[in-house]
Amino acid sequence: MGLFNWFTQEIAMDLGTANTLIIHNDEVAVNEPSIVALNRNNPKEVLAVGKRALMMHEKTHESIRTVRPLKDGVIADFNAAELMIRELIKLVYPKKPLFPPSWRMMICIPSSITEVEKRAVRDSAEQAGAKEVYLIHEPMAAALGIGIDVEEPVGNMIIDIGGGTTGITVIALAGIVCDQSIRIAGDEFTADIMEALRRYHSLLIGERTAEQIKIQVGAAMKDLENPPDDIPVNGRDLVTGIPKQIMVSYQEIAEALDKSIFKIEEAILKALEQTPPELAGDIYRRGLYLTGGGALLRGLDKRLSQKIKLPVHIADDPLKSVVRGTGIALKNYDRYPFVMR
Structure with missing residues (x-):
């Protein structure tokens, strides 16, 4: 056998x-x-x-x-x-x-x-x-990975911030009740960081460097309880064409990502507007669940909670929930x- x-x-x-x-x-x-x-x-x-x-x-x-x-x-x-x-x-x-x-x-x-x-x-x-x-x-898959019983008649909102898309979904009775998907996620955050350094420091960096900046000092808010240290970033000076190094802080990155995170907030509010009232009551009691690599962005849960006035929970090991x-x-x-x- x-x-x-x-x-x-x-x-x-x-x-x-x-x-x-x-x-x-x-x-x-x-x-x-x-x-x-x-x-x-x-x-x-x-x-x-x-x-x-x-x-x-x-x-x-x-x-x-x-x-x-x-x-x-x-x-x-x-x-x-x-x-x-x-x-x-x-x-x-x-x-x-x-x-x-x-x-x-x-x-x-x-x-x-x-x-x-x-x-x-x-x-x-x-x-x-x-x-x-x-x-x-x-x-x-994310709801199952978090440990939610998807078959019960209770509404749960899952926000999955991946590399290419952010999916905002309300689940109940083993089905998707309403769903918003926007193409603002990890890749867009990386592009925002590249653009910010080009604009404000005349520094050209590649995708890999921008990804490392996002991991090391990426933040959704300019005021964090445990802020990361500034990090050195190497790239090419767009004015002279010579390689150079600058120091980058988490506040700069939070400012660079602000517009993209605002679009995610708008999509969450739109999804909540479409949610049937009984399920909205469940979401009010349970809060929102964040999964995906984007959930690891420092201060994102706090920022979303302040904007939406609901508790926001980050899944244990959000990268592996799905x-x-x-x-x-x-x-x-x-x-x-x-x-x-």
């Missing part, structure tokens, strides 16, 4: 714009950036994937190109996505098995996804070796009506 179990293995995947996580045997087996490095002369040849590909990003010569196959939460480059998924699945078993297993795979997708985009995700998974593919909407929920749904795919075959 063990041999038959080997031939069908289950993996749950959070195929994100910024990071891809894979759960296998109840453990996060893969947690890598969603990026792949390809040989320009042979587009089917993968040179690196994940962290190794990210280290090459914006440092390549004419024979290598790095691709982020997902944009705004959906697949933008089908071939690169297929190659990336295939290579990431290989990381589940670093030692190549003699008989490769067939995969039963569950992938989470944005709730605003179109049928064409859904088909692209399914096809990519099948081309990468999946025999059975199930899809689940990200907000449902993939953990996807893993739970995969184990119980017969039980949940929202799992798509």
